[in-house]
Amino acid sequence: PSLEETVKTTVAENPVVVYSKSWCSYSSEVKSLFNGLQVKPLVIELDQLGAEGSQLQNVLEKLTGQYTVPNVFIGGKHIGGCSDTVQLYNKGELEPMLAEANAK
């Protein structure tokens, strides 16, 4: 499959997916937000995939308009970055989304 199909399958088959960079504090913040909610996201560290990492980042930009990390999906839906996810949490909208996606 193409990288694009791989991303589409990954986000469809996993309740929560975080495309991340291992040394990035914003990526760590969103990972610990999910861990605090007893959710185990599928985490893909783009910086640990060699050349495929930057290819994936370009595919994510094409599919979502977002090049930056962290890039978060819940229930197959593109959520955005760290600030978007934190905002949803603060508005009480994140947990219902996680429940609906059977992430807990």
Place this chain on the structure above:
Amino acid sequence: PSLEETVKTTVAENPVVVYSKSWCSYSSEVKSLFNGLQVKPLVIELDQLGAEGSQLQNVLEKLTGQYTVPNVFIGGKHIGGCSDTVQLYNKGELEPMLAEANAK
């Protein structure tokens, strides 16, 4: 001069110095904290210096014990990262330090 001497001279001669990475949100946060206080730090983007960037990062670790970015100095004194600088600000201790270092 060695890279170590260069760093020592840079932090001694500039009131506020931020070693940063241009695409890092924590680095941007600390830069905007200073800009909001009408302080223009000397910003060194480690990712824009080629091989010297990672050498500088190693020298900073040797001199300060801190490898991560942002790496902040005020009045020649090592402050720490983004969270350290924000904490000092929240405690009301950052502005007096900036005034003492003639940063404003």
